[in-house]
Amino acid sequence: MKVNLVVPGWSPKNIWGQIKFKFPPLSLTTLASFTPADVEVVVTDENVEEIKFDDGPDLVGITTMTPQANRAYQIADEFRRRGAKVILGGFHPSTMPQEALSHADAIVVGEGEAPWRNLIEDARCRRLKQVYRERLPLDLSQLKPPRRDVVRGKGYLFTNTIQVTRGCPLRCEFCSVTSLFGRSYRTKPIQAVIDELVDLKRESVFLFIVDDNLIGKRDYAERLLRAMEPLRFKWAGHAPLHLVEDDSLMRLVSKSGCFALFVGFESLSRENFSLMGKPGIMKISPRDAVKKFHDHGIGVLASFILGYDYDTNDSFKRILDLCNETRIDGAIFPILTPYPGTPLRKRLQKEGRILTDNWDMYDMEHVTFRPKGMTVDELERGYEWLNTNFLSWDSILKRIFKFHRSIQIFGPMNVGFRSAWRKRQ
Ligand code: B12
Known part of the structure; x- marks a missing residue:
């Protein structure tokens, strides 16, 4: 067959x-x-x-x-x-x-x-x-290493990706992960991860851990990070913002070779945070959070969702100012998108605010629902304005030159995003 x-x-x-x-x-x-x-x-x-x-x-x-x-x-x-x-x-x-x-x-x-x-x-x-x-979630000790040989030679710049956990203990209303993998947070046995990593090290020292939340179980994260340290990878991954409140875990993340984290900053409004289902997480200000990551030598790729109910026309400039003032390494600004299966979609459906089911528009670059604090047109223009300014040479040059290891990735990343942004218009 x-x-x-x-x-x-x-x-x-x-x-x-x-x-x-x-x-x-x-x-x-x-x-x-x-x-x-x-x-x-x-x-x-x-x-x-x-x-x-x-x-x-x-x-x-x-x-x-x-x-x-x-x-x-x-x-x-x-x-x-x-x-x-x-x-x-x-x-x-x-x-x-x-x-x-x-x-x-x-x-x-x-x-x-x-x-x-x-x-x-x-x-x-x-x-x-x-x-x-399958009714029951997979026991991750049953996972075999992915067959990376089937994608070899296809011209990917980067093939070292790995997943070590599934699910997420958080319940953010816009996120699809819990609707697919459930809230049960499952982990791969550490020895299996290390064996896979030893194999990957032969390809390259760069590694992307695709997990949505690497620190969902603190003790697991701690053991994993300690075990990764001797392998001396340069790795990037995702982590929730509240990681910055845990200094000892931050130190371990850094010592294990992390040079960049994709972090959901989501919004600068506390009301939006509550609506997303993330109350209580913003104990530390976003400015201090960026500084903490930088102090540990970790570059930040932040994600700010645009168009949440408490966003207004001022939100775009406030986000840009924060990014420029903190010299954030990279950021993406996805337009809020009501993906099927999410609590967000159910809420917006109930409120009669979904404007289209054309899935081509569900790329987080188009407005697919009626916002509350602005018009559709204002949200589209705010999105354009924010990306254009954030990816201007003026902003890039101000932000990226720093004395830590993240520059080798964030330099090309900003230039790459700038070029992609200009071409897609
Ligand atoms: C890595 C990643 C990316 C990479 C993609 C790289 C790649 N080639 O895979 C990049 C950065 C490019 C990316 C981009 C985007 N992404 Co993305 N991404 C992820 C992430 C973090 C991990 C994916 C992964 O590798 N998972 C590990 C594998 C093993 O799991 P899996 O893909 O789910 O596959 C399992 C099952 O789903 C199933 N399965 C999957 N496919 C198939 C096919 C068959 C035939 C079968 C039988 C089973 C099966 O079996 C697999 C094993 O159990 C996920 C979150 C997540 N936890 O999955 C988001 C995620 C998939 N991304 C998402 C989104 C929204 C995007 C973007 C739109 C965001 C944006 N604006 O930047 C873009 C879309 C790009 C585009 N234009 O289409 C959403 C998807 C929501 C949805 N309903 O579609 C997710 C779930 C994030 C989220 N929190 O909501 N993404």
């Missing part, structure tokens, strides 16, 4: 579609490692190569986030026309199963590993079910 695992391309109209720096898909390399050895498996990432529709796979598995859904459906339809069986999985099919089923022979809801194994057997016997869903 021949299986093709496919990543749909991102639209060249959005920033990620223009960014040259692409990551290999961990979802599909993970599924590849759960595919029986006698099945031939290839990965096709439309962001780095063309899809060969006439290669005659028996089974096609397509991963999709919401902004990729329309493209994923086109790809699915093309393959089905040629007689292949198509399976859709990932965040969008998991939260919009009925819609996804109208373009697929089967869908996988939630985590893919266990259902995938059963599905392959069913496909071999020509008895595919429509929906595969």
Whole structure:
């Protein structure tokens, strides 16, 4: 049996579609490692190569986030026309199963590993079910290392990505993670992580840990960071803002080789924070938080969500001032987006504020709902203004030159984002 695992391309109209720096898909390399050895498996990432529709796979598995859904459906339809069986999985099919089923022979809801194994057997016997869903969350000690060999040679600048935990103990109303992985926070055994890292070190010293919240269990994070220290990786990952309140953990993060963290600053308004479901987290001011990260030699890629209910036309300038004054290393400014399955979507639906279900617009660069503190037009203009100013040479040059290890990543990152921002318009 021949299986093709496919990543749909991102639209060249959005920033990620223009960014040259692409990551290999961990979802599909993970599924590849759960595919029986006698099945031939290839990965096709439309962001780095063309899809060969006439290669005659028996089974096609397509991963999709919401902004990729329309493209994923086109790809699915093309393959089905040629007689292949198509399976859709990932965040969008998991939260919009009925819609996804109208373009697929089967869908996988939630985590893919266990259902995938059963599905392959069913496909071999020509008895595919429509929906595969595992009731219990996967025990992460069952995870095998992803098959990175299936993406080798595809021209990714960077292949060292790893996931060590799943789920998130927080319940931010806009986030899709809890709706897919649940609130139960699960961790991979430390020795398994270290074994995988030793292997990765042969490729490069740079590492991206994709976990949404690496410090969800403090004692696990502490043990992991200590175990990583001797490996001397230069790593980037995600962490919640309240990490800065824990000095000893910050020291460990830094000593383990972290040079950059993606941190959800989300908003400068306390009212917005409460509405998001994050009350009590902002004990330290955002200015002091950036300073703390810098004091530990860690660069900050901040995310500020635009368009929350308590945002007004002043919010954009306040965010830009904070970024410039703190000389923040990098930032993204996603427009609030009501992804399927999130509490945010339910609330906005109840309030009659969702404006479109065109998934192409769910890339966090378009307004898909009616904001409260401003008009749609004002939100769009504020988004343009903030990005244009933040990615101006004036701002970049003020922010990036610092005496710590993050410059080697944030220099090219700012230039790359600037170029992608200008091209996508
Ligand atoms: C790394 C990452 C990225 C990378 C992508 C790199 C890559 N090639 O994968 C980058 C930085 C480029 C990125 C960009 C964006 N991202 Co992103 N990203 C992530 C992140 C943090 C990790 C993804 C990952 O590797 N997970 C590990 C793998 C193993 O898990 P998985 O992907 O979920 O796959 C499992 C299951 O879903 C399932 N599965 C998945 N696909 C398939 C396919 C088949 C056939 C089957 C059977 C099963 C299956 O099985 C897998 C194993 O259990 C997730 C959060 C998360 N926890 O997943 C957000 C996340 C996926 N991203 C998200 C978003 C919104 C975006 C952006 C729109 C944000 C933005 N504006 O910057 C852009 C979109 C780009 C675009 N234009 O389309 C949302 C998606 C929400 C949604 N409903 O679609 C998430 C969930 C973040 C969140 N907190 O809400 N992202």
